[in-house]
Amino acid sequence: MNNTNWNLDDIVKLDDFETLYKITEKQILDYANIFEKLNPNMTEQEFVDYTKFHEEVVENLHKLGSRPALMEAADQKDSLALKLKNQVKDLEIKFSEAVQPISLWLKGKEVQGKEVLDDDNAKRLFASTPDLEYVYNYSRMMGKYSLDEKSENIMTAKDANGVRVITDLRDMIETEFEYDFKPEGGERKIIKNNAEISSYAYSTNPAERKAAFEARFEQYEKNIDKFFVAYQAVVRDWNYEAKARGFESSIAVRNVANHVDDNSISTLIEVCSNNIGIFQDYFKFKAKEMGLQKLTRFDLYAPLGEVNEEYDYEKAIKLVDESFRGFSNAFADNAQKIIQENHIDSHPTDTKRGGAFCMTVTPVITPYVLLNYTGKMRDVSTLAHELGHGVHSLYANKNSISTQHATLPLAETASTLGEMILFEKILSETKDANTKKQLLSDKLADSYATVCRQNFIVKFEIAAHEAIQKGIEESELSQMWLDNIKEQFGDSVEVDGMFRYEWAYIPHIIHTPFYCYAYNFGELLSMALFAKYKQEGESFVPKIEAILAAGGSQDPKQVLANVGIDMGSADFWQGSFELIKAWQKELETL
Ligand SMILES: [Zn+2]
Structure with missing residues (x-):
């Protein structure tokens, strides 16, 4: 094909x-x-x-x-x-x-x-x-939580003419940054775009990695008072509105919109924080692999190597089908439906948009998947991810158009599950120890970024919202951030003092407060389900299928409760970390 x-x-x-x-x-x-x-x-x-x-x-x-x-x-x-x-x-x-x-x-x-x-x-x-x-x-x-019509109009105007202008101004300051990139022993240059400077975090050259962070934080440090004024305004505005609308806390505004209760989110944050040791072990392992005494924060995303295997499209489809079939025939059949009905646009062209997505049109129409397939390992994962979304829609196609889509907490269930099933299959079939090491190391680095880092960003936001409302100076806020990342890394990573300015660089906390937990929530939820499947075996498959079939027709908490899972329980979330821990253990044996 x-x-x-x-x-x-x-x-x-x-x-x-x-x-x-x-x-x-x-x-x-x-x-x-x-x-x-x-x-x-x-x-x-x-x-x-x-x-x-x-x-x-x-x-x-x-x-x-x-x-x-x-x-x-x-x-x-x-x-x-x-x-x-x-x-x-x-x-x-x-x-x-x-x-x-x-x-x-x-x-x-x-x-x-x-x-x-x-x-x-x-x-x-x-x-x-x-x-x-x-x-x-x-x-x-x-x-x-909505107000009378007149107040709603004032709220809309206040957002448009007030806080949004402030965030625009903040972004304008940032876009004008010119990064003075001076790697030791290398060539000095001025870098004007953020993507380029970010890419040096993945450089194989340690001097370049360090220089990229120095160049970045030099700009934020120079402008930190402006970033602080902007952030303070966003936080004050957010909390003013939260109170006016009758929300119980700053984060509750996001939780209600996300269809989750406050308790499940605090449990999630707590369990994530308690499991930080797994990632610290990974960073210690990585330091050893790199021949370092200790990893520095600059080395966090340094590559250990590359998985070079190429997968032609036909092979990828076959691999995904086999791994899905190992989980459930119905799951694999749903993916086949999308493939057989010709609902995938597979390869890149000059005029095609980038990235990948799955779109559900109506319950009776088989979903569509767009890919930009180039044969890399990552593309095969993306195929499994997007087909997973399509499979989810097909399981839920007895629902109406308004309830076919799962609510946010469950929206990534089948997609992440698809990726996970594929990953474990590839891992089990890989004989070469080096490739295996690469696969596991990439997986742990990804998990750190989607699970742990996001968790600590939200932890910082909760504390920052509270502190800013009481009154706080920039230096105190920056210290709070530095303490937050030091807690995150413990003794596994050396954190340079310049990282105190990192909070100013994170766009989500200013544009969409408390959004970041959506990443770790969805990911961990699917992982926890996958962990239960691995533990309980085939008998757990119908339960996952029931979750998928529910779509968005019930409260996510109820959807899980129907199959005996309590979203507010620490034990449930812990399952996902057992899975990550097993990967870390396996990595250490290689
Ligand atoms: Zn997705």
């Missing part, structure tokens, strides 16, 4: 695009009539009819939106794609205007000329559509 281009006609044929557009346009006009009929005392059947109509319109819009979006992803110069995309955008605006009053009404808000939907009737009506009940209740619960 060579390069494949996906067949997008399964979404809607280009010849039928206009007709579908017209139908949907007319349906959107019908919302006005439907809105008339909505009232708290309507029958369950009337409500079910409304949801069916609404879901159908959403499906049509998804088809209309995804056809040009996927055309464009595969060929960014496709002018027809751009034309259709703009056309659909108009329709989407009309749609959100038409739906707006209905969704406000469903949330229990005052809407002109309407009797408010009270809690009892909301409960009665939502229960009539079991698949959508959670989604409706959730959005009604979210409504609890």
Whole structure:
């Protein structure tokens, strides 16, 4: 099997695009009539009819939106794609205007000329559509945190003219940075872009790695007072709004939006912190491998070597299929469905967008996968990851379009699982000790970056939000960061004092506070499930399948509880670290 281009006609044929557009346009006009009929005392059947109509319109819009979006992803110069995309955008605006009053009404808000939907009737009506009940209740619960219309407008304006301007200014300062790169014994040069300076962290030359960090932190140090003013403003604004909306803590704003409870997140952070020793052991091992007494923070991402094996596409597909089949035939069959129906766009071209993704259009349409396959080991992992997303969607295709997608905490379950199954298969089949060492070392370095580092960023944010509200100086905040990373590395890594300025460099803490735990949460959750599968064997497979099939139709905590897992329990999270620990142990024996 060579390069494949996906067949997008399964979404809607280009010849039928206009007709579908017209139908949907007319349906959107019908919302006005439907809105008339909505009232708290309507029958369950009337409500079910409304949801069916609404879901159908959403499906049509998804088809209309995804056809040009996927055309464009595969060929960014496709002018027809751009034309259709703009056309659909108009329709989407009309749609959100038409739906707006209905969704406000469903949330229990005052809407002109309407009797408010009270809690009892909301409960009665939502229960009539079991698949959508959670989604409706959730959005009604979210409504609890919204303010009256006038205050909401002020909030929007305040964000646009206030805090967003501050973060823009901060980014402008950063973009103007010129990094003075002076590696000892090497050539001095001025580097203007962030990606280039970052790439030196992976250099094989220790002097270059060190020089890259020095050049970076020199800029942040010079501007640290400005970065501090910006961060302080973001934190104050975030907490002002959190209080105004009635959230219980700074992080609760993020947790509620992420469909997770505060307790599960604090357990997660605690368990991550308790397991820091695994990564410290890895860094000690790495120092030995590099012939160093001790690793410095500059050497953290230094390469130990490279896995050079190439995988042609056909071989990769076969490998992924075999590993999936070792887990479950249904899992592998779902992936095959995507392959057989020609829903993968496999190889890069000059006009194709980069990266990889999986897109689900509607429950009845098999998902689409975009890759930029070049035959590297990493590409095979990506194939398993994206097919995993597609498999997840297919397991959940009995749900409606609004609940097929898993909620954020569970969204990476099948994708990470797919990668994990593949990784373990490749590892078990690799005989060469050096390649094995490479594979494991890369895996541990990746786990450190997605699991541990993110965890400590969030820990810092929690402390920083508290301290800034009480009043704190820049030097104290920078010290807090330095203490945080020293706790993280213990005696395994030497941390230079210049890393005190590192907090100013992390974009997430300023643009999307508390976002970082989403990375370790999703990853660890899937790993913990995989660990349970390894422990319990085949009997655990149907439980994972049940989790996947639930999609986003229930609270993630409930989805896990259905198969006997408590997301708030430290034991559950610990499982994922046992897995990482086993990799680290194996690495040490090589
Ligand atoms: Zn993913």
